[in-house]
Amino acid sequence: MSKDPERPNVVLILADNLGWGELGCYGxxxxxxxxTPRIDAFAKEGLLLHNFNVESDCxxxxxxxxxxxxxxxxxxxQxxxxxxxxxxxxxEKTLPEVLKANGYATAHFGKWHLGDIPGRYPSDRGFDEWYGIPRTTDESQFTSAVGFVADVVEMPYIMKGKAGTPSENVRIYDLEQRRLIDETLVEYSKDWLSRQVNEVKNPFFLYHPLVHLHFPTLPHLNFAGKTKHGDFSDSMAEMDFRVGQLLDHIDSLGIADNTVVIFASDNGPEFRPPYKGTAGPWSGTxxxxxxxxxxVPFIIRWPGHVPPGTTSNEIVHVTDIFSTIASITKSPLPNDRPFDGIDQTPLFNNPVExxxxxxxxxxxxxxxxxxIKWRDWKxxxxxxxxxxxSSGKLESPxxxxxxxxxxEETDILAYNTWVAQPMIKLRTEFEKSLRNDPAPPDPLKSL
Structure with missing residues (x-):
């Protein structure tokens, strides 16, 4: 646990498919x-972003x-x-690998979805330990599906692992476990945080990717029927409670003053009934x-650095979080590759100006x-x-x-063709960078 203000602890909580318009603090x-009283109160303790942007899929x-x-x-x-x-x-160099090289203890409790074979589990990619699901929570429906045939698919498991040892299956991930998993993940994170405070002197990075609100959006039985508005609302109430549990534990350990806590979502809202979410004033999922x-939602609390009760509509992208956490923790980045993330620490420290x-x-x-998104234009x-x-590629964008x-209801390109200039410049510069940094081939196309 770090008490050095130059190397604060970092807790990153990531909701799954939480739309912009779901939380009370977002309307x-x-x-x-x-x-959502716990997250709403948390938003008042730091900075809430109105214009935090992510990618299209988990x-x-x-x-x-x-x-x-x-x-x-x-x-x-995909x-x-x-x-x-x-x-x-x-x-690829991961955020926990960058932080670990700078002396940080690291842990992952939740949904990974970035590799499901030895060498690509979280404990192989910079995390000291992990517990959770390697892929998506869709798979919890497998064993309950009518006509399911077990011997033709890889069964979904909840897994765990530690760096230097093979990750292992813990239990089948089914609909019963779907209801229980967010409770279990919080217990793992609380235990790990306690161990860092009581046993370890290093600063730490905890990545806690929740399973809520990804479909099937099923609440813990303690929350079933709580809101009287169905499973989705019950699950949102549970999600708020779980975030509150983590915040309370950080406070109880006496580490809040030197811990950066970020709460965000990975994607826009669910579109599948009956678990459809909302993006508030925005269209689409x-x-x-x-x-x-x-x-999507994004809130950051960093006492003494990020002013409480503030909001910003400045553009921030998910890649920026990598670069910003590296900057906050004074963790050097490798210089052998381009990074798309931008350090947003100055904005977070002074969001009003x-x-x-x-x-x-x-x-x-x-x-x-x-x-292409540029300033207030898309x-x-x-x-x-x-x-x-989809109506396919547009002859005239x-x-x-x-x-x-x-x-996004009224196309106004004909009256604002000037906007194409800065947008095409942005595109040209990025595509030039891509030519110098080609992506690996799509593995699905080689099968």
Whole structure:
């Protein structure tokens, strides 16, 4: 545990498919059937971002978070079934590897989704220990599916592992465990945090990727029926409670003053009934290039550094979190590869006056450039406002101003062709960088 303000502890809590409009502090809460008092109170203790942006899917976002590089560089383009090549290549340098080289203790309790074979588990990629699921929580439905045949698929397991030893199966991940897993993950994180404080003198990095609210969105039985608005709202109430448990434990250990705590989501809201979420004023869900896919919750608390009760609408991207945590912890980055993340520490320290050094980014789904976001503008090259409702590549792209038209309903490119200049410049510079840093080949295409 670190008491050195130059090397603070870091706790990163990542919700799964939590839309921008779900939490009370983002305009949801009781309007969505479940109050979120713990996260709402946490937001008042630090900085809440209105314009934090992620990738289109679980794997791309998590790879960007762990490497500070766009998935179009790393080849982590999509979620794929068990038994197929997936995850980060050994060449990629992960955030826990960077922190570990700087003397940090590291742990992962939750959903990984960046590799499911020896050499690619969390304990192989910089984490001292881990417990959770290697892939997606979709798989918890396998054993309950009508007609399920066990001998033709790799069974889903909850796993655990420690650095230097093989990871191992703990138990089958089924619908019963789906209801229990977030409770279990909190217990693992609390135990690990206690051990760092009582036994270890090093600063630490805890990565706690929740399973909620990913479908099937099923609450712990202690929360079933709690909101009287169904499983989704009950699960949101549980998620809020679990985050509160982690925050309370950090406070009880007396380490809050020198611990950076970040709460964010990996993707926009669920689109599958009956677990459909909401992005509030924005249109779309994950798997699209709409603002509802890009923008998700993000809150950071860092006492003495990040002013409490503040908000910002400056653009921040998920790759920036990698670079910012490296900067906060004084952890040097390798100089043999380009990083897409930008250090946002100045913005986080002074959100009222500071501006984000990021003006925009390119948004891909798999290998296809779908949109460019620049300042308050979004240029769509492919129009897919809802999942599987694509009209294909546009001969004339659609342009929207996301402040004046948050639902992205009225194309105004014909009246604002000037915007194409800075956007095409952004695209040209990024694509030039990609040519000098080609991604590994898509493993699915070589099968």
């Amino acid at each position: 949801g809460g009781i309007l969505r059937g479940a109050a 794997v791309p976002t998590r790879s960007a978070l762990m490497t500070g590089r766009h998935p179009i560089r790393t080849g982590c383009l 979620s794929v079934p068990a038994g197929f090549p997936q995850g980060l290549t050994r060449w 994950y798997h699209t290039a709409m603002e509802g896919s890009l923008r 500071a501006k984000s050094p990021r003006e925009g980014f390119l948004f891909y789904i798999k290998n296809e450039l779908r949109a 240029l769509h090259y492919v129009w897919e406002p809802q999942v599987n409702k 659609y342009l929207f101003n996301t402040t004046r038209d948050p639902k």
